[in-house]
Amino acid sequence: MPLASSLPFASRLLRRTFAAGMLLAAAGLAAAQPAGTPIRLLVGFPAGAGSDAIARVLAEKLKDELGTNVVVENRAGAGGQIAAQALKAAPADGHTLFLTHDHSISILPQVTRNPGFDPASDFTPVAGFATFANVLAVSGATPAKTMQEYVNWVKTAKGGKDTIGVPAPGSIPVFLVQLIAKKYGIDVQAAPYRGSAPMTADMLGNQISSGIASVPDFIEYQKQGKVRIVATIGAKRDPLLPGVPTFTELGFQNLTDYPWYGIFAPVGTPQPVVDRFGAALQKVLAMPDVKKKLTDMGLNVAYEPQGQFAGRVRTYTQTWEGIIKASGFQPQ
The missing domain is CATH 3.40.190.10 (Periplasmic binding protein-like II)
Known part of the structure; x- marks a missing residue:
């Protein structure tokens, strides 16, 4: 068959394949997140703590973007370990997510003999949304x-x-x-x-x-x-605390990497679900009232997509691995 006559067929095939793929993705997303099913947003600290307040600001807006209730569920205890274990045990269907800072993911597995979870194999990073000091x-x-x-x-x-x-x-x-x-x-x-x-x-x-x-x-x-x-902590002074020096200014070493906040899902959560939540979070963070509330709480607000956030988590974990080992701390 001449090349010119094969192009229309190839074009139609490509369009049909793309359309079929989109339908399958949509079907998978619908199956993973039935309409109206609430999303649990796990927090590893008690009501009234900083993480809880942050989660509630985001949950209030995310429910409108996602078209379903986002319920903050406090699983307090052991520095976020209980909440992390709950995430591991949850079905990978997009109904359970974990809002946490660096401690639960980057530090706990290094200082605890049997944390009951492995972030690298049990969790999927969804997105990062802030750093802090x-x-x-x-x-x-x-x-x-x-x-x-x-x-x-x-x-x-x-x-x-x-x-x-x-x-x-x-x-x-x-x-x-x-x-x-x-x-x-x-x-x-x-x-x-x-x-x-x-x-x-x-x-x-x-x-x-x-x-x-x-x-x-x-x-x-x-x-x-x-x-x-x-x-x-930090490479430069906090905008909310311009008169307060950094540890680096005071002569300490290796204290420039900022702790972070982000969202995690159980490993195996369908990528369309992860992408949908990430997109909703990005929209929420761009809302002036949300950004002001989080900034007033002391956060440096900045959306990080899945890949960029995963890289931040790896680098931060490696930095503190060196500090923890140098301290002589033994996992307990």
Whole structure:
């Protein structure tokens, strides 16, 4: 058959193949997410914590974009481990997703002997939506307004010893406490809590003098003058805290990678479902009111599609793997 006469047939075949593929994808998506079926958005921390507040801002808007209810489900405990295990156990049908920050995915598997999940084989990254900074804050009862003033206070008023609250055992704040102790020659120990909310409550009640958590956990209390943030992780100063130096400015090494927030699905979740949720999230993040709310909470809002987000998670995990190993920490 001459080439010229074969082109119309090839064109028709290509169009039919494409149309059939689109129908199959749509059918698969419909089967995975029946109309009106709620989506569970797992959060590994209690109501009132920073992650919970962030999830509720997003869920309210996502339900309109997805045409179904998005229900925030708090599976608090063990620094997000319980929620991660729940995600692993959930069907890969798009009805269950996990909103989390870096700790549950990048850190827990390195500091826990049997976490009950493997992010690389059990989860599918959906999208990233923000970065933030971990910070050291002192309570209003302490006289310190800077890191050096805090160190001097510990040396003079506390006999060189103090406890610093952290949201979970084996978390990045634990290793930051170790780095602070080593750099300044003071005996400070991490006091692990079950989440940032009870830790912050003890700071506000002057039960502990200081704590390390994320900007979203402290920012409102910072604005009210109830805590004072004295140092932040990151390559540059946080826009919400222009007067607060970074740990790097204070002479610490390897503390420039920002922690992140993102969404994960069970492995095997159909790609059309992942893409649909990612597209909805991108639209929601572009809404001025949503962006303002999240920014006011201390987040640097930026949508990251699946591939870019997966790369961020890998790089961040590798950075902290080196720090954790150098600390001599043994998985527990």
